[in-house]
Amino acid sequence: MSLKRPQVIIIGAGFGGLAAARALAKADVDVTVVDQRNHHTFQPLLYQVATAGLGVDDICYATRGIFHRQTNARAVQGRLVGLDPDAKRITLDGGAELAYDHLVLALGAVTADFGVPGVAEFGFGLKNAEEARQIRTHVLKRFEAAERMSDQRLRAAAMTIVIAGGGPTGVEMAGGFVELFDRVLRRDFPELNVDTARVVLVEGQDRLLGGFSARLGEAARRRLEWMGVEVRTGVNVAEVDVSSVRLEDDTVLHADTLVWAAGVRAHPLAAALDLETGRGGRVIVDAELRVPGHAGVFAIGDLAAAVDEDGAMLPQVAPVALQAGRHVAATITAAVDGSTGPGTFRYRDKGSMATIGRNAAVVELPKGLRLTGLLGWLAWLVLHLVMLIGFRNRANVLVNWAWNYLTYDRGSRLIIEADDPITEPVPR
């Protein structure tokens, strides 16, 4: 590679960043993908790691491996710590400086607690593989603890999970947990009365799945309730403590676990780098996804405040990031070639889907088409398998899904923790 080729730096190896990098495979540029982790995380299946259906390694893929065969791209692990838009240069942690001609910011979003007391301290987010593993570990440990408790109220709290947020993540988590309780932990803990275990889904709006049609939101609610989830809409979480969740209507839910799926905001680095941000901390971009006043800098995906024809902000979902990544790659390619670029970014909504549990999902397609039940579920399965990166991950996920489906088991219900019997105090 000649150093004289235009340098494209992409910050973030999520859906948007990877889509941009791959779409630049044939461009006459050098691509560097920087991510704080050494892997891409397939976020749509994090909830299955949290509910013990899949292992962490099934849904993560080493970023460097993605570019073995793309000769104009490389991946490095690092954190962006500085941006000099005049010198067109970024700084990574450790001090390395990289010059860019085109910079694509695709940092994604982080969990937002909206200042609700106790969420940061006692709640669990679900934005990366380690957080998913922490949820799994915590829930399994609370069941182990419950078995040793004599106080029935404490026992029930140990077996109760509150999920804040009735969007796709919250709905999928709720379905996943109630199935884990009913079909696996009931058999694992014969001495516990798992009927007293509760999964409570709390949503501030008056319906679930706000991004979907009302009919599908209602279908999801009915299905979840049929499965045993308690759905509470029209009320927000007011306060969280180690073993209770208080709602705004002063209901107190005795629960040792709160999963916070009630909101995200753009990665805080955007504001720290003095980029202009809008609602949710999202970086203001123009119609071509450029950051105004910063030549050669683009922002895409959950980080960016891209808008549709009506000026409404696009949802923070994977398809927006994928399409924006490809769009920016086309814009950069055109700039390098001296040809005409694609111009304004237009998001084409191909639909949304959420799985609810065994044999059930809701799928919203354009033009009012909808799928529910088994057909929706099969569509969900196929799409997620196809979107996973790497044959190995697909094969592993398929094996585990087949196993879970046929046996009603969850092979990953493992508590993996550090523990050094040598240095531990030995009891007498």
Add this chain to the structure above:
Amino acid sequence: MSLKRPQVIIIGAGFGGLAAARALAKADVDVTVVDQRNHHTFQPLLYQVATAGLGVDDICYATRGIFHRQTNARAVQGRLVGLDPDAKRITLDGGAELAYDHLVLALGAVTADFGVPGVAEFGFGLKNAEEARQIRTHVLKRFEAAERMSDQRLRAAAMTIVIAGGGPTGVEMAGGFVELFDRVLRRDFPELNVDTARVVLVEGQDRLLGGFSARLGEAARRRLEWMGVEVRTGVNVAEVDVSSVRLEDDTVLHADTLVWAAGVRAHPLAAALDLETGRGGRVIVDAELRVPGHAGVFAIGDLAAAVDEDGAMLPQVAPVALQAGRHVAATITAAVDGSTGPGTFRYRDKGSMATIGRNAAVVELPKGLRLTGLLGWLAWLVLHLVMLIGFRNRANVLVNWAWNYLTYDRGSRLIIEADDPITEPVPR
């Protein structure tokens, strides 16, 4: 279950403890298996987790799930903290007390550093899934760090692994790492000169695989050296520091990673419980694997100082634990039935095996039969697949092995770490 049935408590869900529990499936007893973890760990494949070939979830199996179909057994997670042999009662952490008629101690072994300075602080053991994951994480992070270093010597140290101990674990680790370096990390890090990466295997005896015939030890050495491992026999590690390993001959190896596979000792709980112990902290047992002076208490596996016909201590390997577990189960069954028990425990050595790398293993069978190369490797593969618990784990391992074999890839080269972008200091 009536409480009047004889109570059998088994401490430890390793090979020995599980074999005993399963062999009691038809006995008229209640079996309780207690383990400090909630899962069985398939220790023979831990080295593949450490070398990024398998995920943690592939080789662990939830203990409670093992007994879903065995109606006279249950599993609990807990630590033994007290033993009252007179009252025939044990205490678990948290205070729960359990009465036993028969107690099987199968606690296994822990890493022994033999007092070598720095091993406990800077070395990595390989006795459980979390330790294997820590090795994988550390090695991958050192490669990421190496890429940012300008000092060639520091770079080489970051890419150098010293493995202490030339038994099967050390040999398998060495082969696994040199393959990871050569075939995967070389492609992942095109800017590093991976030729300067070293895998050094250090063994105090003058040959590898002391438990095998000299010919197989020599075959393993030749194969490892052909693959690129530096084998140093007849010298021990004298001292370990954060980025160096000093040998007893005063050679200093500049290495940021030391894996300690040079020895184990019986779980320290044995001595803490005032049981009589012999060499390596192993619990003294009689010919029937009973703990003398403690009615109804047995010790098996790596924890026990069981001996062969000549009075020599049996090796601390899985087959001894498996056979001892079944033997103790037969003894207990006979005691419950009032029939004649199996009497003296006789270990039948069916052979030993160690894999060295792709297409290569050494297998020592009784009567001087030996396998090496591809045939040994296939035997090793089949045996380990069969011994794994659970169809799901077998299928996952098979998928990953096929993937690794066909592509020379290692899908699990993932650095999974906690990290909370919300609370992290945001750089300016």
